Amino acid sequence: MNLEVQDDEFEFIAEDGNPKVVKQKVLVIDGLNYRIPNSVLTQLKVLLEDNPNLEFFKVKRTGQGLNTDYTAIPLLK
16 A cells, blocks of 8 residues: 655644644545654655665554654564
């Protein structure tokens, strides 16, 4: 499956009462937006440079909130 990363943004009211706009990268699958952290995109670019035939990967998430880390892991067929 070939997927295209798209730019997206949404607005919300911050704790200080002011509106804030958040920009993010998403994949749209079956009409649903799935956010892709920039760190995952960066890791995937590196993985694809070393292995252009890479088809599958998974992402491991550790931590929470602003302390969340993501690791892209290549998978074999």
